[in-house]
Amino acid sequence: MRLRSAAAPFASLALVGALAVGVTPPAAAQPAVLAIWTPDLTTGEPAGVRLDGGSVRLDGAGAYLAPVEEGSAPRGAAVPTGLLTLRPQQLPGATDRVVTTVVGDVPAGSDAVVDVRGRRAATGGWTEWIPAEPGTGGMVAELPEPTSEVQGRLVITGPPGSGPTVRGITLAAQPATGRLAQAGAEQAAVHYRVFATREGLVGGTTANGHVITERDHFVALPSRRGLSPRDTSDYSVKVCAPNGRCAFAPVWDVGPWNTRDDYWNPPSVRQEWRDLPQGLPQSQAAYKNGYNDGKDQFDRTVLNPAGIDLADGLFWDALELDDNAWVTVDYLWTGNERLSAVVGDLPVLAAPDPAAPPVGIAANGAAVPVQCVLGQGADRWLRIGAGQYLAGAAVPDIGAPPGCATAVTGTPDTTGRTAG
Incomplete structure (x- = not known):
């Protein structure tokens, strides 16, 4: 308004x-x-x-x-x-x-x-x-x-x-x-391969008022349409790197490059740059194809094709990146799967076993899709993707997911789409 x-x-x-x-x-x-x-x-x-x-x-x-x-x-x-x-x-x-x-x-x-x-x-x-x-x-x-x-x-x-x-x-x-009665139809979260950069800016303040700490765990997307209020998991993503590691984290900042580029939405909904295909960030089109004369919405020359920024802890610790990289991102709120908030920064393990190797991190305040539950009490495990498990205590409010028929282990799901 x-x-x-x-x-x-x-x-x-x-x-x-x-x-x-x-x-x-x-x-x-x-x-x-x-x-x-x-x-x-x-x-x-x-x-x-x-x-x-x-x-x-x-x-x-x-x-x-x-x-x-x-x-x-x-x-x-x-x-x-x-x-x-x-x-x-x-x-x-x-x-x-x-x-x-x-x-x-x-x-x-x-x-x-x-x-x-x-x-x-x-x-x-x-x-x-x-x-x-x-x-x-x-x-x-x-x-x-x-x-x-x-x-x-x-x-x-x-x-x-x-x-x-x-x-x-x-x-x-x-x-x-x-x-819009059809809006409740079953649908998976959209996912796209985009270029990720490290945000840094320790000590600064994000768009939602969060003060950035060292080794912080959150992401920035170039539109406030998916910006979570401070300390909430209302909008979260799953980010998977080429090395097989994945991270779940909340969206707490706006950027990189643009502030009105909800590129994950279809052109009929997208706030700006509606002549671009769904899933293509404006910065990527500008950098690679000279779109908008190679400039962002601020008339700055786009120096990389970034469609997501990662806080330092997510970049270095969760995904173990040492340089900017192409990643696959699930925009989790766009699907119809129930999401539950994680309490604490916790490792995502390859199997429902505390001795299993870590394959990523679920950040404090992130929302994750609990697909099913294995075990009970202190031995309860939550499957949040193929080859991706959290200890049950990490997610206090999980609703009533079904029990897992069997543990799905092996290669973690790094496609960006949450496995069924």
């Missing part, structure tokens, strides 16, 4: 208030409304923003760089960007369309948007964050599937010291149309 000027008439918010207390407008005046709410900004999770007298402003110390959404800054210009992740809202029914309204002040060269996501019925996880865009009835986030729980995230960009001041947000969920 784009920020409206505080000086503009705010009739839409007045109408929202009337609906909330049961006043029904003429049928032609407003689409049906399932629920309306105004999140408490003071209870949001800040990353690169600060709360000042009940208003949200940029905090340059924790902001990351990204272009202004509306393009009011010169092409290639990058400005500080901050996030405020709001509390989820349970709805009385299903929605796939959320209209958002923001009130505040926005100077030239800055902007404010609202991303929205929904809880997925099939997996219990979340859809990707969908930026609200102009649509019927205002600024609208069209969710990829019906949901009865939604969450908003305020995104503000602007020059240091003169960015937006946001004083309030209203979200209005409309009843689901049923147009």
